[in-house]
Amino acid sequence: MKPTDRPDDHAAPTQQDAIYARLRQWITVGRFLPGERLKIRTVAAEMGVGQMPVRAALQRLAAEGALVNVPNAGVAVPRLSLPEFDDLLQMRMLLEGEAAERGAARLDAAGLQALAAMSERMGQALAAGDADAYLGDNEDFHVMLYRAAGSPLLFQLIDTLWLKAGPVSNQLFETPEATGVLNDAHTDVVKALQRRDPAGVRRAVEKDIFVAGQFLRRRLQAASR
Template sequence: MKTPTPTQQDSTYARLRQWVTVGQFLPGERLKIHAIAEQLGVGVMPVRAALQRLAAEGALVNVPHSGMIVPKLSLAEFDDVLQTRLLLEGEAAERGTHRLDAAGVAELLALEQQMRDALKVNDAKGYLDANELFHLRLYQAAASPTLLSLIETVWLKVGPLSNKLFEVPASLRVINEAHGDAVMALRLKDSAGVRRAIEKDLFVAGQFLRPFCAG
C-alpha cells in the first residue's frame, strides 16, 4: 500500500476540518472512512489520519466498535462554547477592523451579498461556506495567529449544528442582518460597532441552535 505524502495528509485534514466547521457532518453522524476517501479522491490512510487528528482536537469521538462519531453538544456545553466565541470573536473582529483595507472590506461586502443570495434559494451550503469565509477574513485581518487558532478550534465544536439553522424558517429572515451591520461599521472604521455586530450575529444564531442541543 502506498504511503500518503505529508502534503496529501495535510490537505485531507484541512478539507475535513473545513467540512466539520461548516456543518457538512451532522451531530451523531458516524463517519465512513471509505466513503469519505472516495469523495475526496484519496486513499483511506490520509482520511484515517485526518479523523484521528480531529478526534484529538475534540471535533470527533472515537467510539469502540462504532468508529468516529460527530459528538452532540449538551445545552451546557453549547452555552459555554457560545460564551467563548463571543469573547474570542468579538476581540478578533475589533482588532481586524483597524487592519482591514478597502479591498478587504469589499470582499466582505461581496460575501455578505452571497449570503443574501443563498438565503433566497434556501442554499444552506452556499450560505454556510460564505459565512465561514466572511468571519475568517475578518479575523485573519487581526493578525493574531494565536487568537485565530483558538477561534478555529472552537468552531469545530459548534460547526456540525450549523445546518440546523435551515430547519427554522424564522432564522432565515434574520441570520444575515448582523453581517450587513458589520460591513457598514467596517466602512466607518467603527471597531466597537463591528464587535457589536459580530456578537449579535453569534448570539442570534445561538438562540436558534440551542433547542437542537442534546439533553
C-alpha cells in the same frame, strides 16, 4: 534525492495533511451533523482518495476533540450538551468579538469591498435556500475579518471553537425562522466598517453569534426532552 528515498516518501504526508485540512474544514462549516458516524470507506470515496490517509486524518481529528471514537464503530461527530453549548457560545462571543474589533481597525479598503460582496452573496444564498453557498461565504467573511486583526494565536483559538460549533450550526437551516435574520449581522458589520466604527463591528459580530445561538439552543433543548 538520497539513495534511500523513494519518490512517494514525501508525497504521503502531504496528501494526509491535505485530507486532514479538507475534513477539518468540512466539520467547521457543518457538513456533518452531531451524532453522525463517519465511515472511512464512504468518506474516502467522496474525496476520491484511499482509505488509509482518511483513517489517519479522522484519528487526528478525534485526538483534537473534533470527533469522538466510538467502540467498534469508528468515529462520530460529538453531540453538545446544553451546558457545553452555552460555554461554547460565550467563548465565541468573547474571542470573535475581540478579533472583529481588532480586524475592523486594520482592514483596508479592498478588504471592506470583499466583505460587502460576500454579505450580498450570503443574502442571495439564503433567498435561494442554498445552505452550502451561505456557509462557504460565511466562513470566508469571518476568516477575512478576524485575520485582519493580526493575531495568529487569537485566530487559532477561534478556529478551535469553530470545530466544535460547526456541526450544530448547520441545523440553523432546519429552522425556517432563522434564515430570515441570519445575514442581518453581516450587513451591520459592513455598515459599521463603512463608518469606521470598530466597536460597532464587535457588537454586530456578537449579535450574529448570539442570535444564531438562541435558535440552536432551542433545538438542543427540544432534543434533550
